[in-house]
Amino acid sequence: MGSRILRQLAMLARYYAPLFGGRNLIITNTVSSGFLLGAADVIQQSLERRQKPTQKWDGGRTAHMFITGCSMGPLLHYWYFWIDKITPRKGIQHVKIVIIKVTIDQFFAPAFGVWYFTIMGLLQGHSLADALNEFRKKFWDYYLAELTLWPAAQMINFLFLPSHYRVMFVNVVTLGWNVYLSYLKHRS
Numbered sequence: 001m002g003s004r005i006l007r008q009l010a011m012l013a014r015y016y017a018p019l020f021g022g023r024n025l026i027i028t029n030t031v032s033s034g035f036l037l038g039a040a041d042v043i044q045q046s047l048e049r050r051q052k053p054t055q056k057w058d059g060g061r062t063a064h065m066f067i068t069g070c071s072m073g074p075l076l077h078y079w080y081f082w083i084d085k086i087t088p089r090k091g092i093q094h095v096k097i098v099i100i101k102v103t104i105d106q107f108f109a110p111a112f113g114v115w116y117f118t119i120m121g122l123l124q125g126h127s128l129a130d131a132l133n134e135f136r137k138k139f140w141d142y143y144l145a146e147l148t149l150w151p152a153a154q155m156i157n158f159l160f161l162p163s164h165y166r167v168m169f170v171n172v173v174t175l176g177w178n179v180y181l182s183y184l185k186h187r188s
Contacts, residue, residue, distance in 0.1 A: 029167040030073030036171045037069025038062050040178030044186070047179075064123040065182060071119050072112070073167070079108075080166040098158040105154050106147070113142045120185055138184055145180055149173070 041062045049055050083104055087097050114135055121131025135142070153173045161169055 025164055026074060026077050029077040029171075030070050032168060032171045033073030033076060033174075034066045034068075034070030036175050037072070037178050037181075038066035040175055041065040041182045043175075044179045044182035047183075048186075061186065064120055065178070067123060068116060068119040069178075072115060075112070075115065076167045076170060080163060080170075084163045084166075095159075098155060101158045102151050102154045106151060109146050109150065110139070110143060113139070113146070116181060117185065134185075141184055142181075145177075145184075149177060 045057060045062070049057070083101050087101050087104070114132070117135035117138070118128065118131045121134060122128065126134075153170070157166055157169050
């Protein structure tokens, strides 16, 4: 039974391997970022509707989350390749290099928050000034939550995964994170 499952997993991995290499990687990273941000909004809206059964489903909101996620995919794609380029693995110093990568990633985390709130705000018809003002108001909620999740997740990412799987790993972790972002963005 166990060997059959392993063979099926290996076959599945071979089938999807082309998505994680060459020109396909940026497409995979872009679409998966959009899909998972949209899926997170579906989850968040489902949670909201449990508390308020009369609340109507907002398909436009989910579409905005999908578009915002797609806009973040290329940023993340090139971000992780850049981090790997400036901090290559070096034998015994590998753990030190990973700590440097996580620190760099956390230093720039607010920039990704600005991107998220700006694109979402613009898609919702708000001005750039309003979108940035919303981010300023919600910054500490955003950043403190960021610090509780992402350093540990990025340690795993940078320690154990090859660079071409980084965005996909982040996207999977992001599903939960994006539920929080959807909540933060759309709370009253």
